[in-house]
Amino acid sequence: MSLEDEVREAFRKHDDDAQPDMRSWNAVEKKVRRAHKQRLAYSSALSLVIIAAIAAAVTLSPRAKESKGFSGPTATPTSVTSTPTETSSASPSPSPTSPIPVGWTARVGVQAAFALAIPADWKGGWFEGTWDFEPKVFPGGAQDGPGFVITITVEPGNYDQYAKSPSTTTSIQGNRALVWHPSTLETDYAIEWFGCPGYTPSCSSNFETRTLIVRAHASDEQINAKYSTLGDQVIRTIKNYDGTDPVHGTFPAGTQGDELSKALVRFMDARIEGIGADALMSSKAADFYNKQGGLYDLNGRIAVSYDIEGPKNKSDTAENFGVTMHYGTGDTRQELITVQRENPGAAPVIENVCTGCD
Amino acid sequence: MSTGELAIRGPRIGVFEPSQKRLQQLGIWFQAEYPTLLRFAYFVTGDATVAEDLVQDAFVRVYRAGGQVEREGLHSYARKTIVNLHRSGFRRAARERAARPDEAVSSDTAAYALRDEMWNAIQTLSPRQRAVIALRYYQDMKERDVADALGMSIGSVKKHADRAMTKLREQLGNRRES
Numbered sequence: 001m002s003l004e005d006e007v008r009e010a011f012r013k014h015d016d017d018a019q020p021d022m023r024s025w026n027a028v029e030k031k032v033r034r035a036h037k038q039r040l041a042y043s044s045a046l047s048l049v050i051i052a053a054i055a056a057a058v059t060l061s062p063r064a065k066e067s068k069g070f071s072g073p074t075a076t077p078t079s080v081t082s083t084p085t086e087t088s089s090a091s092p093s094p095s096p097t098s099p100i101p102v103g104w105t106a107r108v109g110v111q112a113a114f115a116l117a118i119p120a121d122w123k124g125g126w127f128e129g130t131w132d133f134e135p136k137v138f139p140g141g142a143q144d145g146p147g148f149v150i151t152i153t154v155e156p157g158n159y160d161q162y163a164k165s166p167s168t169t170t171s172i173q174g175n176r177a178l179v180w181h182p183s184t185l186e187t188d189y190a191i192e193w194f195g196c197p198g199y200t201p202s203c204s205s206n207f208e209t210r211t212l213i214v215r216a217h218a219s220d221e222q223i224n225a226k227y228s229t230l231g232d233q234v235i236r237t238i239k240n241y242d243g244t245d246p247v248h249g250t251f252p253a254g255t256q257g258d259e260l261s262k263a264l265v266r267f268m269d270a271r272i273e274g275i276g277a278d279a280l281m282s283s284k285a286a287d288f289y290n291k292q293g294g295l296y297d298l299n300g301r302i303a304v305s306y307d308i309e310g311p312k313n314k315s316d317t318a319e320n321f322g323v324t325m326h327y328g329t330g331d332t333r334q335e336l337i338t339v340q341r342e343n344p345g346a347a348p349v350i351e352n353v354c355t356g357c358d
Numbered sequence: 359m360s361t362g363e364l365a366i367r368g369p370r371i372g373v374f375e376p377s378q379k380r381l382q383q384l385g386i387w388f389q390a391e392y393p394t395l396l397r398f399a400y401f402v403t404g405d406a407t408v409a410e411d412l413v414q415d416a417f418v419r420v421y422r423a424g425g426q427v428e429r430e431g432l433h434s435y436a437r438k439t440i441v442n443l444h445r446s447g448f449r450r451a452a453r454e455r456a457a458r459p460d461e462a463v464s465s466d467t468a469a470y471a472l473r474d475e476m477w478n479a480i481q482t483l484s485p486r487q488r489a490v491i492a493l494r495y496y497q498d499m500k501e502r503d504v505a506d507a508l509g510m511s512i513g514s515v516k517k518h519a520d521r522a523m524t525k526l527r528e529q530l531g532n533r534r535e536s
Binding site: 003004006007008009010011012013014015017018019020021022024025027028029031032035125127299300 | 381384385388389392393396397399400401403404406409410411413414415417418421422474476477480481482483484491492495496523526527530
């Protein structure tokens with residue numbers, strides 16, 4: 001038998017491995033609706049930014065300050081202040097940092113700087129800027145089929161502007177939050193969220209505070225009764241993440257915590273999550289992974305954990321780290337990763353990678 | 359819901375809802391092409407769960423692409439999207455599989471795969487190489503058609519096919535010699 005025939009035969013033997021489940025349409029429809037809303041929100045935000053930029057340009061332009069011949073009274077600029085809502089002015093009620101149940105799985109949303117824990121029989125993922133976590137028993141698409149899903153997005157602005165009345169104050173892993181019920185089947189949380197976008201050491205001058213919006217939604221009363229308490233428990237594990245503590249791997253005790261180490265941990269956690277690592281590396285590092293088997297997997301073998309050794313060559317702006325990557329098949333690969341900070345205002349990036357070198 | 363019909367939610371009012379007409383068109387495409395695209399995604403990824411997620415995400419892209427799909431053809435657009443999403447790391451559920459390596463290996467499919475050396479060798483190819491040889495040999499498509507289906511030049515198709523077959527030959531040769 002020729003090699004071509006063997007290939008043909010191998011595909012034929014496996015053409016029934018993936019069984020189509022037409023209920024998958026529910027998930028597609030849900031994703032389309034979500035992507036559509038997300039797009040509208042981005043477009044609206046972009047329009048506002050453009051309008052604000054044009055207004056600022058006109059105001060700051062020297063020509064704008066010249067008299068146009070009108071000599072009437074000039075408007076006195078007033079500072080814009082936001083009035084906090086009644087609920088947000090209250091101090092958070094002591095609720096707290098509930099311990100994470102044994103056997104739960106740690107997850108991390110690197111792009112939004114959060115970590116949380118979910119029960120072992122739950123699944124989670126990211127699509128179009130939204131994380132969702134749900135019990136594995138549901139096919140996905142809680143909006144249209146039976147299900148319970150927790151979705152997480154990061155939104156601009158103060159957390160107290162999102163809550164609908166009546167809301168209650170609480171604290172989730174030390175962050176102030178508001179909780180309200182848009183319907184009997186949904187509980188929403190607005191969590192005050194700190195940290196600069198992109199993990200930069202200092203935020204840009206036009207940075208707004210951010211809010212983590214978390215929604216727990218059930219498809220019907222019965223499912224809500226079964227999962228709402230567990231959902232709340234999951235949500236109360238949500239905490240800030242910046243790479244100080246590795247989620248999916250290890251870092252030698254006592255050596256992590258500086259900006260270069262944290263950048264590496266974020267990159268490695270994102271690789272294990274299967275999303276978001278691309279944005280944390282240079283084009284040179286991207287080239288390496290393209291040519292050397294993949295960033296999130298190694299020729300199809302999925303990365304499952306990592307061990308970082310301490311920095312090998314240290315300077316103020318760059319460090320080399322030895323990393324052992326573990327794959328689901330039991331294979332490992334050694335990588336020497338250079339993390340570099342290009343300028344003091346930027347977050348460090350993965351600059352270079354090599355294998356088989358010290 | 360039976361497998362023979364797809365439920366599209368009724369009309370909703372407001373700008374925050376996607377176009378009902380386009381959603382219905384997408385439902386028709388989904389019903390007709392989902393099994394074929396799922397099989398293709400499985401051949402590219404080697405994982406049924408990841409394949410399922412990729413196909414779902416590809417249909418979302420199809421919806422958003424609008425007229426571009428009609429110009430390129432659904433099959434071509436969706437296949438290209440599946441390969442590109444997989445290459446760029448859009449693997450929604452891969453983490454679930456990664457978290458349960460033992461379970462994955464102990465499944466019937468995986469055990470069967472372990473005994474299947476050609477299938478195992480195919481899994482070591484890059485997503486593009488797998489896509490090319492799946493279309494070329496499983497679907498018996500000509501190089502020009504593979505190029506159209508994946509948005510590549512014929513030269514790229516030849517290059518990927520050639521490298522894939524060389525790698526398979528080397529791998530199988532090594533295993534059979536040892």
